[in-house]
Amino acid sequence: MALGEITKQLAQQALGNQMKDVLDSLRPPDLSTITDALRTAKPGGPAPGDNVGATILGQIQAMQNALKEDQELVVLVNTGAELIRVLEIFAPSWRVLVLTGIDTNKNVTRIISPIESTQLTCKVMKAQPAAKPIRVALVTPKPKSE
Numbered sequence: 535m536a537l538g539e540i541t542k543q544l545a546q547q548a549l550g551n552q553m554k555d556v557l558d559s560l561r562p563p564d565l566s567t568i569t570d571a572l573r574t575a576k577p578g579g580p581a582p583g584d585n586v587g588a589t590i591l592g593q594i595q596a597m598q599n600a601l602k603e604d605q606e607l608v609v610l611v612n613t614g615a616e617l618i619r620v621l622e623i624f625a626p627s628w629r630v631l632v633l634t635g636i637d638t639n640k641n642v643t644r645i646i647s648p649i650e651s652t653q654l655t656c657k658v659m660k661a662q663p664a665a666k667p668i669r670v671a672l673v674t675p676k677p678k679s680e
Contacts, residue, residue, distance in 0.1 A: 587628035587649045591672050594623065597656055598669055606667035610655040611635070611645060618643050620654065622671040 598607050609620040611633055622634040631652050633645040661667035 585628050587625050587631070588674075590631075590649065590652070590654070591623065591625065591674060594654075594656065594670060595672055597658070601658065601667070604661055604667065605658050606661050607670060608657045608659050609635075609670050610657070611653070612655070613645060618645065620670060621668065622673065624673040625649075625675050627675050 594607070594609065601607060609623075611618050611620055616637050618633070618635040618637050620633045620635040624632040624634065626632065629649050631645075631647050631649055633647065633652075633654075635643055635645075637643045
């Protein structure tokens with residue numbers, strides 16, 4: 535094996551281990567109690583028309599629907615200062631998202647963001663052994679009564 539290949543393999547392993555450590559730090563041991571509370575919210579009906587908020591929530595829902603029983607969708611948002619694992623996405627309107635999640639210090643954290651500037655990273659990952667896979671709760675705006 536050439537020296538370049540060995541170096542490349544070592545770099546990939548180091549980066550992989552660092553990413554796993556970051557993701558593991560975003561999973562608190564009592565996460566099931568937090569996610570159970572967040573799962574009680576039920577999403578509303580589909581959004582009227584074609585809009586960015588409905589498209590984003592629809593894509594996340596589609597990714598979650600395609601998961602196997604032992605997989606979970608890890609949704610991350612980078613605020614610049616820290617990385618947050620999103621457990622709930624609440625859309626009080628189709629133009630604003632409230633992202634609720636866990637930061638690296640295991641604090642419940644909320645980010646309020648206009649939909650146009652929200653950037654999420656989604657990864658399908660195996661759930662922790664003997665743990666129930668986490669599902670991101672999606673709460674959509676209530677339709678306005680006329």
